[in-house]
Amino acid sequence: NAGVTQTPKFQVLKTGQSMTLQCAQDMNHEYMSWYRQDPGMGLRLIHYSVGAGITDQGEVPNGYNVSRSTTEDFPLRLLSAAPSQTSVYFCASSYGGGRAEEQFFGPGTRLTVL
């Protein structure tokens, strides 16, 4: 199993550009999430999905879109990149949504917006 994979690993954008961060998992997990990691702030939830076709907003959803057409894939779209979106982005998945579930994280995408 590859686990959770993310592409690209690094990306530099100019303000106003759009792009899609890819995330895929091969563990047949129903639950998937996107987080951003900023210095001194830990991880913050952007969007999450509890199954194909179902998504919801997390703590910091503004400027991001998601969709979940298959169980495996959960792409994150930046509509019009801003310098405030410079961050490291992590995708995570879990088998269930219970409070004791372990989350499995991808290796992250480091995004810089100029």
Next chain:
Amino acid sequence: GNSVTQMEGPVTLSEEAFLTINCTYTATGYPSLFWYVQYPGEGLQLLLKATKADDKGSNKGFEATYRKETTSFHLEKGSVQVSDSAVYFCALSDSGGYQKVTFGTGTKLQVIP
């Protein structure tokens, strides 16, 4: 709302030293508590967890006990190795609906030979 407070880092220790990383939390209900570790250039991975009061989670020589009376989940290891150098995140998951995980800010540990 929920919150997790971790001790400020970085923490620098010599190999074989004793490690404590403090973590306290604020939550309603009965959350589960986790420690995740992030090695350089990698994503987070679960180190250990505890799901109810007085539970002790343990893995790879690390331990943490769920203390409801002090709302704490401190991470300890008796003898650290250079390979333990990483960032450690304390986290909680509340009991309402989909697992909403709240992470602490992370504590960087550097172990020197």
